Amino acid sequence: MSQIEQAIIESDYPFPPKPTPLNEDEKAQYKARIKQLLIEKDAVLVAHYYTDPEIQALAEETGGYVADSLEMARFGRDHSAKTLIIAGVKFMGETAKILTPNKTVLMPTLEATCSLDLGCPVEEFSAFCDQHPDHTVVVYANTSAAVKARADWVVTSAIALDIVEHLDSEDKPIIWGPDRHLGSYIEKQTGAEMLMWQGACIVHDEFKAKALKDMKAVYPDAAVLVHPESPANIVELADAVGSTSQLIKAAQTLPNKQLIVATDRGIFYKMQQACPDKEMIEAPTAGSGATCKSCAHCPWMAMNGLQAIESALLDATGHEVFVDPELAKQAMIPLDRMLQFAANK
Structure with missing residues (x-):
């Protein structure tokens, strides 16, 4: 590293x-x-x-x-x-x-x-990409316009698995940025080997596995819903893993009446609309006695x-x-690739 x-x-x-x-x-x-x-x-x-x-x-x-x-x-x-x-x-x-x-x-x-945006400055990321000119550059939507303009593909968490699987089937080596947890999850799910930029979301990075296990013991009938920007040991405890929209759907379809949710608590508004008869519980962040930075809500x-x-x-x-119009024109190329891929799925 x-x-x-x-x-x-x-x-x-x-x-x-x-x-x-x-x-x-x-x-x-x-x-x-x-x-x-x-x-x-x-x-x-x-x-x-x-x-x-x-x-x-x-x-x-x-x-x-x-x-x-x-x-x-x-x-x-x-x-x-x-x-x-x-x-x-x-x-x-x-x-x-x-x-x-x-x-x-x-x-x-x-x-x-x-x-994720702050942790992926375009100059440093471009230099990283330039060291591997044979790699296809895939960046998460949570990046600046300048970083998008440097990429070959832009992805959201909802479609990232499908796009990486497609690129891997064509034997294209991949650079992934910026979220290392989401990248590691996709790498594990697809089997694709990716060079990883080491960024992280301050909200999802704080969920703690030991505290989550303790919470599961308190709520044994609850399902655990996890956004893949979370660390791998949190993802391993999940009953459902997905993007924000996918987690809302999972909340609706899972039979459990209690849901422990490992993503920003702002999602509870739409999740509660989707299933008003269920109880939403915040996944633990910093553990008992510790001081968390974001406490499951992006500052x-x-x-x-x-x-x-x-x-x-x-x-x-x-x-x-x-x-900048020229920058926007360049950034639109990988964005349009994703939109076209999604439309043809």
């Missing part, structure tokens, strides 16, 4: 401040203003599963959408609104802009980022508050997402 890759694993990212807490009257006032501004600005609110439940609910109440990063961008592309407000993290706004360059794309805050996702959404709709300055 290179010094750069080791440094990425050990990085301690400075976390942003959380939005100022609002009382119920203030929340109601902000929601009313946002609803009016969405109409006035011909805008639609698109939120990720990991944003706070009140933001997801607001998106649904106003004709918007709650989904994973790719479906967010697809919805924005196909919606008639001239302006998209993307409640998520920066790479999601960039992906939306790449797919819909003709629309105005706003974010509640451009400072909302992702440890950057938490920046998507009502005040920030109103601010973006009132004045786009400092909120609008821009992607």
Whole structure:
């Protein structure tokens, strides 16, 4: 492992401040203003599963959408609104802009980022790829536009297995980036050998196997649902492994009435909608007595508050997402490969 890759694993990212807490009257006032501004600005609110439940609910109440990063961008592309407000993290706004360059794309805050994005700087990643010019470069959607532009394929967690299996069947050597846990899971499932960039999601990286085993003993009838960005010893304990949308489907189809969920707790909003008769339990992060960094909720996702959404709709300055047209054109190539592959499945 290179010094750069080791440094990425050990990085301690400075976390942003959380939005100022609002009382119920203030929340109601902000929601009313946002609803009016969405109409006035011909805008639609698109939120990720990991944003706070009140933001997801607001998106649904106003004709918007709650989904994973790719479906967010697809919805924005196909919606008639001239302006998209993307409640998520920066790479999601960039992906939306790449797919819909003709629309105005706003974010509640451009400072909302992702440890996978931060842990995969384009210069270092490009140098890593240049050392292996015969390899096909596959990157997870949780990366910057610049990293996507350097890749041959972009994948989401929902389709990564199928695409890597396809590439492996053609005997193509693969570079995978940036999430090492998701990459290791795919490598194990497909048998493909991949050169791995050593990034990690700070939320999923914190789930602890011993604490999860202890929790399973307390809830012996509960099923364990795990996102594959989690460490391998967490995945091994799972009854279902999958992307955010796949975990929501698993929650519906599994017979268990209690579900221990190892992903960002923001997903509970849609999961509870899908199966209101079931109990959702957060998988343990740092274990008893320890101090966790993220406690099963992304600190950057938490920046998507009502005040920030109103601010973006009132004045786009400092909120609008821009992607260099040439860079967007390059990034669209691997994105389009994935979309075409998915369409032909």
